Amino acid sequence: MxxxxxxxxxxxxxxxxxxxxxxxxxxxxxxxxxxxxxxxxxxxxxxxxxxxxxxxxxxxxxxxxxxEVEKRQLTGQEGKSLYVEAVQLLLRKQLEFLVRKKGHRPELETVVRDLWDLRIRGYGASIHDYDISESEPETFSSQPVAADMQEKLSWKPASRVQSWDPARGNGWPLPRMPETIALCYLGCLLLKIPTRLADLQNWVSAGTMPYLRAYVELPVEMQKRMPSAYAKALKLPLAGGLKGHDLYQTLLDTVFSYKVNYEMTFPEMNWFPMLVQYTKELALPVEVISITKRLVAILDHCFEFPALKARTTPFDHPEMKLLAFLVVSTKLCFPLNHGQSVSLASPSLPIPRFDWEKWKTGYTEQLEKLRSQILERPLFEELTPEKITNLEDGEFDAFVSYLRDTIGNNTKDTITSFFPVELDSPPQPSFPEVIESQVEKEAYRVLAEAVKADNNTAPGAKRYESFRAIQDLSETANVLFNAAGDAAGVPLDMLVRATYKLEQHLIWWQWNQPVINSESIIYAGVN
Known part of the structure; x- marks a missing residue:
């Protein structure tokens, strides 16, 4: 032994x-x-x-x-590809919503799919030409472009127009979240579907159109494998929402990028149904529509995106231009100061008197309240600890849900495994969606109270009020401009600048007329 x-x-x-x-x-x-x-x-x-x-x-x-230990989060080219797949999945869900829920034509899916193919075509080619396994995330790339592409971009130096050339390699710009909304809008534009950008924004804010919860609604495996930088980009909409100014700018940048990369232009939008919709929402008389059509024909304007411009303004956006025409026509038909009168020299078209005081009262008390329901959004990111302790039960539950969606629930704590969080049923809209019939009914009531027949209007032209900046707006003008801006989902200053530029066009046209005949609009002066 x-x-x-x-x-x-x-x-x-x-x-x-x-x-x-x-x-x-x-x-x-x-x-x-x-x-x-x-x-x-x-x-x-x-x-x-x-x-x-x-x-x-x-x-x-x-x-x-x-x-071999497999990494949970992908890196390099695999991480970029996963992000592109996530954005593409979001775009498919948005198209499904527009076609099945909103009744858009099925051809919209084909058109937007072709636009998306053009958008990421350079990405597919760059995968095989460049080794970017050690590259950093380039979601919002600002690297210099090639010399030949730089020559194309020289006409738009201050914009965010992007080159989608695969030769950029690591600098190839990945699609951003708001571009999915822009592509849906451009698809409707190509098919002449009268869908306003404000409609898309309102559906997103109401939670019915997929966008805000894009990251939360991804498959669990994609969430776990998504790189942190791209996961943060997908979570941003839930924290910051979708702002009208950014959406309008993104749309312009996307249109110009298609022009630079593919020499592609977009047709004029189907503006007349949009004009009717804006008029109904603002509770304005039907005469405004007729005057707007006459004004568009007189100035020979079209509602399409500009092709090549050294610098863009809010007036260059087709919808902003349409809204400016509507505001100017309203002020021509029904002056904001009822002590003045601007006439239209057409005996066959009697213009009633419009009581702006009653319109202001009805709009601010009813219509504005209804419309604000769809635009309101709780700013959870601005809550302080003191405000959190004072939240009501429903508000606190919404705050906890917001934290879970934003931060995630990927903890490995043993104790928390004994208290699993119940998965929510299909998410309900966070913001109540305003019923269109309810808005139309209230708008009709406001309009009926504000419009009055008046056969004793003194003929002749009076001075026309024009406002160059926000601080110049009168009380009535401030309500009108704010109402129009809310309907379009744009800031007040953008609408004021676009309207003022149209008024300058109108003055220039009037100065170049040898004689103002009886069928012309009287535009006597500007304060």
Whole structure:
């Protein structure tokens, strides 16, 4: 027994994994340390043959199987591809909403799919031409472009127009979240579907059109594999929402990028149904529509995106231009100051008197309240600890849901595993969607109270009020401009600048007329 317990010294660098002993002995073909712990990974075998009977061969170490540990979050090119797939999935959900829920034509899916193919065509080519496995996220790239593309971009130096050339390699700009809304709008534009940008924004704010919860609604596996930088980009809409100014700018940048990369232009929008919709929402008389059509024809304007311009203004956006025409026509028909009168020299078209005071009262008390329901959004990111403690039960539940969606719930804590969070049913809209019939009914009531027949209007032209900046707006003008801006989802200053520029166009046209005949609009002056 003592001979079999003969202790030997282990090779240099080896120890017993249990006790750290460096001495071992052999027993029954197995190796044990001096304290009796079996040492795995060693086998003893016979040399073989009768002449070698009883002799033992050398001890060999069994190689352990090397396991490849797969990273949870993808990096490099794989991470970029996963982000592009996530944006594409969001775009598909948005198209499904427009076609199935809003009744848009099925061809919209084909048109937007072709636009999307043009948008990411350079990305597919760059995968094979460049090794970017160690590259950093380039979601919003600002790297310099090639010389030939720089020449195309020279006409628009201050914009965010992007080159989609695959030769940019690591600098190829990945699509941003608001571009999905812009592509849906451009698809409707190509099919002449009268969908306003404000409609898309309102559906997003109401939570019915997929956008705000884009990251939360991704498959769980995609959320786990998404790189942190791209996951943050997908979560931003839930924290910041979709702002009208950014959406309008994104749309212009997308249109100009298609022009630069593919020499592609977009047709004039189907503006007349949009004009009727704006007039109904603002509770304005139907005469405004007729005057707007006459004004558009007189100035020979079209509602399409500009092709090449050194600098863009709010008036260059087709919808902003249409809204400016509507505001100017309203002020021509029904002056904001009822002590003045601007006439239209057309006896066949009697213009009623419009009571702006009653319109202001009805709009601010009813219509504005209804419209604000769809535009309101709780700013959870601005809450302080004191405000959080004072939240009501429903508001606190919404705040906790917001935190879960924003931060995520990927903890590995053992205790929390015993208290699983119940998965929500399909998310309900966070913001109540205003019923169109309710808005139309209230607008009709406001309009009926404000319009009055007046056959004693004194003929002749009076001065026309024009406002160059926000601080110049009168009380009535401030309500009208704010109402129009809310209907279009744009800031007040953008609408004021667009309207003022149209008024300058109108003055220039009037100065170039040799004689103002009886069928022309009287534009007597500007305050």
């Amino acid at each position: 003592d001979d079999r317990r003969e202790l030997r010294k282990m090779p240099r660098g080896e120890r017993c994994p249990e006790c750290g002993s460096r001495k071992w002995y052999l027993q029954d073909g197995l190796r044990y340390c001096a304290r009796g712990h079996q040492i795995e990974g060693f086998i003893q075998f016979e040399v073989g043959g009768e002449e070698a009977m009883g002799r033992t061969g050398p001890v060999a170490r069994r190689k352990k199987e090397v396991r």
